[in-house]
Structure formats: C-alpha cells, structure tokens
Amino acid sequence: MTSQHPSPTIEPLAPWRSPLARAIHRNRALPSARYLQLATLRVDGTPANRSVVFRGFLTGTNRLMFISDRRSEKINQIIHNPATEACWYFTKTREQFRLAGRLWLISADTAPATLQSARVTLWQNISDSARRQFAWPQPKAPRSPNDAFATHTLDLQAPPLCFCLLLLTVHSVDHLDLRAEPQNRHLYQKLENQPPENSQWQTTIVNP
DSSP: TTTTTOOOOOOOOOOOHHHHHHHHTTTTTTTTOOOOOOOEEESOOOOOEEEOOOOOOOOTTSSSEEEEETSSSSHHHHHHHOEEEEEEEETTTTTEEEEEEEEEEEEEEEOOOOHHHHHHHHHSSSSSSHHHHGGSSOOOOOTTTTOOOOOOOOOSSSOOOOOEEEEEEEEEEEEEOSSSSSEEEEEEEOOOOOOOGOEEEEEEEEOO
C-alpha cells in the first residue's frame, strides 16, 4: 500500500540505466522523447493508461519521477493497487523500454522530509503552464461555463495540496532495440530480498 514510503537510501546504478540514458540523450531533440505511457489498474480490475512526462530520477536512486494532481483518478487507482508498467518508445533510435514496478505517492502530508523536499523542488522547477493546471477545477468533472481557467496567482516556492510527486520503483525492464537485424532484446530483473544499498540485477539476452 502507498501508506509506506520508499527508503531514501542511496542505490547503486541499475544496469538498465546506461542504455536508457543513452536513448534519452540521443533522442533529446525530440519533444516526444519526454513522454511515456503509464498503466495502472482501476478498482474493478480494468486497465487504465495515460501519457506522463518524465521528470528525471530521484537523486541517488533508480526511481523515475512524475507529477500528478491528487484529485485525478489515477491516484485512487495507485492507492488501491500500486503495481504499474511504463512503456517508453524512442522514435529516433527505435528503442522500447517497458519498466514494471510499483508507484509511490508523495503528497503534502504523507511523505518523509527527504521525499517531501523532492516534491517541493520539483514544483519549483516545472514550467508556469504546468503549475497553473493545479489551480484548475476538479479534473474530469462536468465542465461548466463558469469554471475558472484564468491565470491564477500561485506560490512559486510552496506547492498546493493537490500537487503530488509519483515515484516509480522499477523491478524489471524489457529493452527492445529494433535497429539491428535480428533485433536485440535484453531483460533486467531485480533479485528479490535485496536492500536498496545492495540491490542486484540479473541481465538476460533473449530472442526479440
């Protein structure tokens, strides 16, 4: 459950980070390279998927960072079942990364000080247009002509209560490189019962 939080312990660099970093770097000129698809499960067990913006890695860890509105539907889905899979395709280098793991919700009142600091820093670093969305009316509520979408004055230092940081702790990665003939595919699996500071991964080359 998301009532607990990941340890802030420094982690060794996972073996899938290097190929992912290369893909991010080689595709950096493409705005689409910042977007990936993040899947969750609704309470009734049906899948839900959406595009999210990659906000970097939590300092000293292998955890991917995203932002979300506490009022959005995916938050309750994550609280009910934090299991997730992200799919990230890079068009220039023709690489796909599928990252499976669990999501952690870091909100205004549920995070340790170290993770709360990361939430605040992320708020301060996002664009003004991204910040303004957190002052909009309730997401997915029926739209009224009276709804206020005008520019709001927001505190640039302290995030609003609805601003959340999402952390993806990755347990397995499927990396498919479509450029070669035959294509290259690597699987990365985190070994179980490993503390963060000693986490080990198994790397397997498989058929595409």
